[in-house]
Amino acid sequence: KSDFLSYKNHGSYPRGSDYVQAIKDIGKNYGIVIDDEKSEKFIKQEETRKADQKILNKIWGYFQSLLPNSKGEEYLTSRNFPLDNSFFGMYPKVEELKKWIAENSLDFERCEDLGLIRYDFEGRLIGVWRTKDGDICNFWARSLDGKHPKYSRLKSHPDLEQEYPQGSEYIQGNRSIWVEGPLDVIAARLS
Secondary structure (H helix, E strand, O other): OHHHHHHHOOOOOOOHHHHHHHHHHHHHHOOOOOOHHHHHHHHHHHHHHHHHHHHHHHHHHHHHHOOOOOHHHHHHHHOOOOOOOOOEEEOOOHHHHHHHHHHOOOOHHHHHHOOOOOHHHOOOEEEEEEOOOOOEEEEEEEOOOOOOOOEEEOOOOOOOOOOOOOOHHHOEOOEOOOOOOHHHHHHHHHO
């Protein structure tokens, strides 16, 4: 039913309360009553998701702003990566991140709940994982100083999917290219 609505709306899926209302309207045609209690829960989950995306997008913008003149820029330049700021950022010292969160009036507890306060990410090159519809679903970080593990990802909160296949947001049609790691995904995408 929502696929049909997307087709009618030129590929745009209804979300949140619009989605619930659309399904209720379709249900009426077939004599189906939608459970209001469950639909309210769905709407609240969608509102939380949207609020979290605002936090994640702001923090990602901050990480990106730290890339110029950093070890990350040096590393990427040595590997001939174009410094396209849509792919890379740098994770700051946790105290600097906490200060930035306060200065930008973000919900500190929610940032903690989402697992964004990570001492093991300090000084690492960081990248973002997105779903096909553009939502941030996770971050990955690469060690630049030989610390193990070489790659890490956020995994401390169920709201950030843990096993989202890096690069699957780029798959179009019926072909896909498999490569080894996050930087290889970006290199393949750029080429």
